[in-house]
Amino acid sequence: MIIKKIIRRGFTAIRMILYKLLDPIYIWLDKKHIRRTRNISLVPSEANRREGAYSYAEWSHIIGIFQTLMFIHLDKKEDAKILDIGCGSGLLAISSKQFIGDEGGYVGIDIRKKWINFCRSHYPSYFDFVHVGGGNPFHTPSQERRKLKWSLESSSFDLVTALSVWTHFTEDFAIFYIKEVNRLLKPGGKAIITFFLMDELYQKFLSKISKRRRKNIGLKTLYENSKIKRGKYHMEPQERYIYDQSAYGSDCWFYPKWASVPERAIGVTKTGLDRLISQTELKLIEYYPGNWKEVPGIFVQDILILKKD
Numbered sequence: 541m542i543i544k545k546i547i548r549r550g551f552t553a554i555r556m557i558l559y560k561l562l563d564p565i566y567i568w569l570d571k572k573h574i575r576r577t578r579n580i581s582l583v584p585s586e587a588n589r590r591e592g593a594y595s596y597a598e599w600s601h602i603i604g605i606f607q608t609l610m611f612i613h614l615d616k617k618e619d620a621k622i623l624d625i626g627c628g629s630g631l632l633a634i635s636s637k638q639f640i641g642d643e644g645g646y647v648g649i650d651i652r653k654k655w656i657n658f659c660r661s662h663y664p665s666y667f668d669f670v671h672v673g674g675g676n677p678f679h680t681p682s683q684e685r686r687k688l689k690w691s692l693e694s695s696s697f698d699l700v701t702a703l704s705v706w707t708h709f710t711e712d713f714a715i716f717y718i719k720e721v722n723r724l725l726k727p728g729g730k731a732i733i734t735f736f737l738m739d740e741l742y743q744k745f746l747s748k749i750s751k752r753r754r755k756n757i758g759l760k761t762l763y764e765n766s767k768i769k770r771g772k773y774h775m776e777p778q779e780r781y782i783y784d785q786s787a788y789g790s791d792c793w794f795y796p797k798w799a800s801v802p803e804r805a806i807g808v809t810k811t812g813l814d815r816l817i818s819q820t821e822l823k824l825i826e827y828y829p830g831n832w833k834e835v836p837g838i839f840v841q842d843i844l845i846l847k848k849d
Contacts, residue, residue, distance in 0.1 A: 560586055567596065579603055579634045588629045588658055592704055599631060602703075605839055606635040606732070610699065613730050613826070613845055619643035620698045623724060625717075626650055626705035630659045633667050636701075640666070644698075649690060651680050678708055678803040687716045694723050700731040704841060707736050708803045711793045711812070715819050722820035725848040731822065734841035736807035736832065738783055738794065745833040749778060762798060773831035774840050781832045783807030813844075822846040 563586040571581055580600045583589070593599050614620050619641040624632045627648030636646045648669045650656055659669040672690055675683030700721050706714055721731050762768055768777040783794040787802040792812025795802040808816070817824060826845035831837035 563596065570596075577604075579607065579637055582630075582634045582637070582663065584629060584658075584662055588662070590629055593631065602631060602839070603634050606632055606701070606703070607638065609732055609828075609843065609845075610635060610639055610701075613732065614639055614699055615728065615730075616644070616698050621696060622646045623692065623697045623700045624648040625700065625702040625721070627659065627669065628652075628655050628703075630655075630663055630667075630669075632701050632703055633659065633663055639699075647692070647697075649692075651676060651683065676708055676803055677801040681801075687713060690720055690724070692724055695726050697724050698726060698729050700725055700729070700733075702731070702733045704734055706733055706808075707806055707841060709806060710787045710802060711790045714793070714806075714808070714816055718816050718820055718822070721846075722822055722848060725822075727848055729848050730825075731844075731846040731848075733844050733846065734830075734839070735813070735844060736781070736783065736805070736830070737813060737827075737842040737844075738807045738809045740810075741829055741833045741835055742783075742807075745778075745835075746782065748834070749782065771831070772834055773836055776832070776840075778834070780805075781807075817846070821849045823849060 567583070567585065574581055580603060583596060583599050583603070586594065586596070589596070589599055593602055611617065617639060620639045621644050622636045622640060624636065624646065627633060627650050630648065633646055633648055640646050646667050648659060648667065649672045650669075651672055651674045653671050656669045656671040659667070663669075673686075673688045675685045677685060702721075709717065721733075725731065762777040762780055768779060770776065771778055780796065780798070782796055783805075785795050785797055785799075785802070787793040787795050787806060790812075792809040792815065794807050794809075795805055799805050823846065824844060825847045828839065828843040829835050829837045830840050830842040832840050
């Protein structure tokens with residue numbers, strides 16, 4: 541068993557080294573064949589593809605998903621003003637490119653300065669990237685965990701996006717920052733925010749996993765154990781998505797046993813979502829279930845479309 545693990549880890553290391561060496565060559569060659577989209581030419585190299593998606597193909601896939609959602613839900617298809625919360629290394633900046641035009645604009649904000657610096661150097665100057673204060677025990681453990689309002693003008697954005705941001709917020713932070721979304725949106729503006737929503741579909745998913753499989757299991761073990769069942773619609777272990785630990789005593793915000801800190805992955809109940817939205821002028825107008833709950837969703841996380849009255 542030990543020898544098998546050593547061999548498996550060795551092959552994994554070799555595969556990663558080869559991928560890093562071949563990635564820039566592949567991107568250079570692939571750009572020569574792009575015909576039907578302008579966006580994916582901005583996809584960065586593997587060293588800067590993170591935020592839950594590493595593969596070049598998966599980045600391109602997610603860019604297309606969210607560009608489509610923006611087109612569907614933006615009232616202004618051109619010259620829109622878009623705020624991207626937790627922009628990371630710029631994935632949704634690429635999705636936004638077609639909608640900002642000459643009179644609109646894109647602002648990406650993040651608490652991690654390294655990603656802001658990268659985005660400023662990698663993307664064209666018509667994208668604006670801003671470092672904001674605050675901290676998160678998972679993303680920025682060395683920074684103080686505190687709530688800070690963003691220095692952005694109220695009622696100034698047509699669209700706010702947040703890809704895998706509220707999935708790292710505990711209840712108090714989730715409520716504080718949904719109020720910031722509400723403040724920054726124009727009347728009639730919309731927000732596209734992803735969640736792990738523990739609704740009826742989640743309960744159905746959970747009922748299919750036996751109590752034996754809901755044991756305390758580490759994240760490393762999840763990926764090394766070949767007997768762990770993978771998702772039907774994604775490549776992750778199903779046990780990854782069991783949210784059964786209260787996040788700091790909350791009755792509606794939960795995290796999985798394998799997480800080193802609650803902010804590593806946060807799920808919220810339907811009651812919690814209602815509590816969250818009730819703090820604002822936002823209304824839920826569309827819901828796209830994520831395939832993490834073993835349904836054929838368009839994205840792994842749940843996507844909620846909120847509109848400001």
